[in-house]
Amino acid sequence: MTQVLSPVDAVVDIVGVTMEFPGVMALDCVDFRMYPGEVHSLMGENGAGKSTLIKVLTGVYSATAGDMHLAGSKVSFSTPAQAQDAGISTVYQEVNLLPNLSVAENIMLGREPRRFGSLDWRAMRRRAAELLEGLNLDIDPGSLLGSHSIAIQQLVAIARAVDVNATVLILDEPTSSLDTDEVAELFRVIRTLKEQGCAILFVSHFLDQVYEIADRLTILRNGRLVGEYRTEEILKIDLVQKMIGKEMASFSELEQRHRESEEEIAGTGIPFLEAKGLGRRGAIRPVDFSIDEGEVVGLAGLLGSGRTEIARLLGGIDRADSGTSEVNGKAVKLTSPRKALSKRIAFASEDRRGEGIVGDLSVRDNIALALQIERGWYRPIAPKRVTELAQHYIDALNIRPADPHALVRNLSGGNQQKVLLARWLAVAPRLLILDEPTRGIDIGAKAEIQKLVFNLAENGMSVLYISAELEEVLRLSHRVGVMRDRHMVSMVENDSLSVEDLLALIAEGSEDEDEKDVVA
Amino acid sequence: MSNTVMERLPANAATRGTLSAGRRIITSPKYAPVLVTLGLFIAMFVSGGVRYDNFWSPQVLLNLFVDNAYLIVLAVGMTFVILTGGIDLSVGSVIALSAMICAKLLEAGVPAAGVIAVTLVATSLLGLGMGLMIHVFKVQPFIATLAGMFLARGLCYVISEASISINDPFFVSMASTRIPLGGSASITISVIIALLVVAIAFYVLHYSRFGRTVYALGGSEQSGTLMGLPVGRTKVLVYVVSGLCSGISGVLYSFYTLSGYSLTAVGTELDAIAAVVIGGTLLTGGYGFVLGSALGVLVLGLIQTMISYEGTLSSWWTRIFIGGLLLVFIVLQKVLTRRRN
Ligand SMILES: Nc1ncnc2c1ncn2[C@@H]1O[C@H](COP(=O)(O)OP(=O)(O)OP(=O)(O)O)[C@@H](O)[C@H]1O
Ligand SMILES: [Mg+2]
Numbered sequence: 001m002t003q004v005l006s007p008v009d010a011v012v013d014i015v016g017v018t019m020e021f022p023g024v025m026a027l028d029c030v031d032f033r034m035y036p037g038e039v040h041s042l043m044g045e046n047g048a049g050k051s052t053l054i055k056v057l058t059g060v061y062s063a064t065a066g067d068m069h070l071a072g073s074k075v076s077f078s079t080p081a082q083a084q085d086a087g088i089s090t091v092y093q094e095v096n097l098l099p100n101l102s103v104a105e106n107i108m109l110g111r112e113p114r115r116f117g118s119l120d121w122r123a124m125r126r127r128a129a130e131l132l133e134g135l136n137l138d139i140d141p142g143s144l145l146g147s148h149s150i151a152i153q154q155l156v157a158i159a160r161a162v163d164v165n166a167t168v169l170i171l172d173e174p175t176s177s178l179d180t181d182e183v184a185e186l187f188r189v190i191r192t193l194k195e196q197g198c199a200i201l202f203v204s205h206f207l208d209q210v211y212e213i214a215d216r217l218t219i220l221r222n223g224r225l226v227g228e229y230r231t232e233e234i235l236k237i238d239l240v241q242k243m244i245g246k247e248m249a250s251f252s253e254l255e256q257r258h259r260e261s262e263e264e265i266a267g268t269g270i271p272f273l274e275a276k277g278l279g280r281r282g283a284i285r286p287v288d289f290s291i292d293e294g295e296v297v298g299l300a301g302l303l304g305s306g307r308t309e310i311a312r313l314l315g316g317i318d319r320a321d322s323g324t325s326e327v328n329g330k331a332v333k334l335t336s337p338r339k340a341l342s343k344r345i346a347f348a349s350e351d352r353r354g355e356g357i358v359g360d361l362s363v364r365d366n367i368a369l370a371l372q373i374e375r376g377w378y379r380p381i382a383p384k385r386v387t388e389l390a391q392h393y394i395d396a397l398n399i400r401p402a403d404p405h406a407l408v409r410n411l412s413g414g415n416q417q418k419v420l421l422a423r424w425l426a427v428a429p430r431l432l433i434l435d436e437p438t439r440g441i442d443i444g445a446k447a448e449i450q451k452l453v454f455n456l457a458e459n460g461m462s463v464l465y466i467s468a469e470l471e472e473v474l475r476l477s478h479r480v481g482v483m484r485d486r487h488m489v490s491m492v493e494n495d496s497l498s499v500e501d502l503l504a505l506i507a508e509g510s511e512d513e514d515e516k517d518v519v520a
Numbered sequence: 521m522s523n524t525v526m527e528r529l530p531a532n533a534a535t536r537g538t539l540s541a542g543r544r545i546i547t548s549p550k551y552a553p554v555l556v557t558l559g560l561f562i563a564m565f566v567s568g569g570v571r572y573d574n575f576w577s578p579q580v581l582l583n584l585f586v587d588n589a590y591l592i593v594l595a596v597g598m599t600f601v602i603l604t605g606g607i608d609l610s611v612g613s614v615i616a617l618s619a620m621i622c623a624k625l626l627e628a629g630v631p632a633a634g635v636i637a638v639t640l641v642a643t644s645l646l647g648l649g650m651g652l653m654i655h656v657f658k659v660q661p662f663i664a665t666l667a668g669m670f671l672a673r674g675l676c677y678v679i680s681e682a683s684i685s686i687n688d689p690f691f692v693s694m695a696s697t698r699i700p701l702g703g704s705a706s707i708t709i710s711v712i713i714a715l716l717v718v719a720i721a722f723y724v725l726h727y728s729r730f731g732r733t734v735y736a737l738g739g740s741e742q743s744g745t746l747m748g749l750p751v752g753r754t755k756v757l758v759y760v761v762s763g764l765c766s767g768i769s770g771v772l773y774s775f776y777t778l779s780g781y782s783l784t785a786v787g788t789e790l791d792a793i794a795a796v797v798i799g800g801t802l803l804t805g806g807y808g809f810v811l812g813s814a815l816g817v818l819v820l821g822l823i824q825t826m827i828s829y830e831g832t833l834s835s836w837w838t839r840i841f842i843g844g845l846l847l848v849f850i851v852l853q854k855v856l857t858r859r860r861n
Contacts (some may be wrong), residue, residue: 060745079745080745080746080747080748081748081749081750083748084748085748090746094741094748096740096743096747097740097743097747098736098739098740098743098744098747099739099740099806099807100550100735100738100739100806100807101732101736101739105732109732109733109736109747109749110729110747110748110749111733112729118727118728118731119724119726119727119728120733144550160747416839450721465816477768481768
């Protein structure tokens with residue numbers, strides 16, 4: 001592992017790249033280099049310029065200044081297609097696939113197998129199935145992409161990218177909605193490609209993952225290059241400090257407060273919402289569920305275990321076809337998001353692009369959206385008040401650029417997620433349902449958001465918290481619902497549960513619960 | 521953290537909902553509208569036979585094709601455009617224009633083959649112009665093709681204000697030749713051309729890269745671009761296809777009417793759009809079949825036939841029925857796409 005890295009061997013060599021958007025310097029004279037057979041991690045806060053660098057590299061944007069060399073020869077791409085032809089295969093940050101076409105087509109489109117000049121659908125399905133197999137993903141290649149969850153769509157995007165014989169593979173936050181299991185599969189694939197000499201660019205806000213897979217890392221801050229390091233030579237704490245430019249408040253304070261408050265809350269539990277036998281055919285088997293005022297309940301389970309489905313029923317997105325719910329002891333029918341909102345139940349979806357943000361509206365208007373809906377259109381909020389509100393959340397969540405009038409479409413992925421969160425926090429709901437709220441959010445902001453959730457809970461708001469990151473679920477929740485096979489197998493008190501305990505519960509569940517359900 | 525404790529998901533648990541294959545087809549935004557249209561067509565045909573004498577004859581069915589061959593071709597071109605999420609308002613005027621060009625050139629003594637070639641090239645170029653306007657200058661398809669519509673209609677008047685009749689022997693023979701299909705049933709050559717166009721379009725949409733890119737464009741233009749698909753080229757080409765189809769349609773129309781007149785085919789673009797929508801293509805693009813559009817034309821034709829069989833109703837009832845039907849279909853599409861999400 002002590003090969004000498006000289007610019008001559010570099011497969012990607014970027015020198016002095018600058019990218020300027022109106023009013024925003026997204027990249028400022030950045031150098032970046034990748035070598036064959038290495039996994040390289042691009043690190044930085046939300047809005048640091050990671051995705052922008054990737055888009056410049058792959059011809060989505062054309063850089064304001066700078067040079068780019070691919071395997072020694074100077075290149076400049078003006079479309080993603082050209083970058084692909086030159087051997088750069090990319091999975092962009094959001095899922096950028098076609099929901100109206102089949103999984104197989106999404107994987108193969110652009111290089112479909114042909115016979116006598118016409119598309120060979122059989123070969124296409126077969127090849128797609130092989131690639132899905134390679135990721136250990138067992139779905140029907142003929143099914144519509146749009147019918148699958150975001151996580152599966154993400155895996156399909158990865159399958160598409162690894163199919164090409166690429167010399168450079170770029171993965172922009174591929175793991176943000178994946179479970180440990182899927183991440184392991186992905187890493188297996190990455191390692192194989194690496195052995196074949198492919199250079200892999202891996203972006204993630206999960207430091208553990210970066211340390212597990214990356215050989216080297218490049219750190220960006222505010223569009224500037226901070227430095228380039230070997231992963232084994234930099235400590236996590238230094239890395240974070242270099243990313244955010246200051247020392248980070250640790251999570252331990254949060255954990256401490258959690259322990260303290262746990263005792264208080266246990267005594268004063270007034271139920272806010274109680275659901276009995278709530279279920280929906282094909283989505284989730286009937287569950288009994290209750291949440292107290294000021295309580296944080298986590299949901300843990302694998303992909304497709306039904307955690308999102310419960311949230312969607314409670315948020316009024318999907319209609320339950322069995323069971324009853326009560327809010328403060330009064331029966332309610334949560335048949336639409338509006339109904340839920342009128343009971344002060346807010347649902348923040350995991351699919352921020354599809355169901356969340358409105359790209360063509362400003363940050364301010366996105367934040368005010370739910371609040372305005374809750375009030376009704378005939379009671380407008382004073383514009384000044386809206387701007388204040390937006391400014392408050394921009395500061396609280398460190399949204400960048402800190403401009404209430406910036407179009408959300410132009411924000412980085414993590415900042416869009418913060419805007420979405422702010423929208424629901426602004427409603428000040430009684431029950432806040434958060435489905436993967438920290439997806440794509442950097443480590444500093446993650447701590448801020450968790451602290452905020454925690455404060456709100458201390459002030460009496462109930463929170464239903466769903467996350468693939470079990471540490472996060474455990475850090476925040478008082479109780480954890482364990483989901484398996486579209487069924488809540490158990491609800492456990494979180495007194496010093498460990499991640500391993502939780503994993504065991506997810507894998508095994510408890511047998512008697514299962515039996516009870518069969519009888520019912 | 522161990523991964524071994526985690527079992528793999530069963531196939532269906534990974535997707536949202538576990539519908540049976542049959543239910544999936546019926547509720548899928550892809551197939552359901554076409555199936556509904558097919559059901560509707562059959563139901564109408566059966567009820568027509570119950571209600572009227574002499575309705576259940578092969579010729580009634582075949583006449584749907586004979587009378588609407590030009591509309592089928594038009595709807596095929598429109599399907600390409602609508603699948604990408606665009607619209608082409610120019611097609612009605614282009615029919616008039618191409619019939620006009622045919623009539624004028626034939627009058628001047630140009631041989632029929634040359635006339636048809638010139639017409640098709642001209643209408644394709646018009647489509648190309650609109651496509652470029654939409655792609656390069658980012659003009660809304662609605663506006664660009666509206667401009668094309670006025671341009672084509674205006675050009676008709678430039679060619680001639682009066683109606684020009686066609687007596688070229690080739691055109692006349694195309695109008696009168698009947699291909700017997702056994703018994704007393706027969707079709708015209710136009711029907712064969714129309715069916716050929718449908719078959720080619722089906723092949724192109726489902727078995728060529730261009731065709732799949734058309735669907736991709738309707739799914740998400742941004743994703744298509746990031747996936748490296750030739751989005752720009754495809755966007756321009758669909759308008760060329762639509763221009764070409766309107767040209768063919770215009771030629772068929774002149775076979776049918778044996779004249780060129782500036783005021784013909786006014787509003788036909790709306791019939792084509794209606795047929796495409798009734799045939800199950802989503803107006804926002806991405807979902808639909810060219811066979812569905814052909815079926816949509818047949819449904820429109822059948823409404824017309826039934827109203828003429830009724831005898832007492834004025835032909836304007838056709839419009840009312842088509843309007844009602846469109847409404848039903850748009851609502852149906854909304855319901856289906858909402859369920860998908
Ligand atoms: N099209 C655009 N127009 C204007 N500003 C943009 C545009 N795209 C990105 N930016 C700005 O450039 C900066 C860098 O964004 P980028 O998406 O590269 O961040 P990132 O490092 O990928 O962050 P994240 O971790 O949140 O994904 C941000 O401030 C963003 O607002
Ligand atoms: Mg990014």
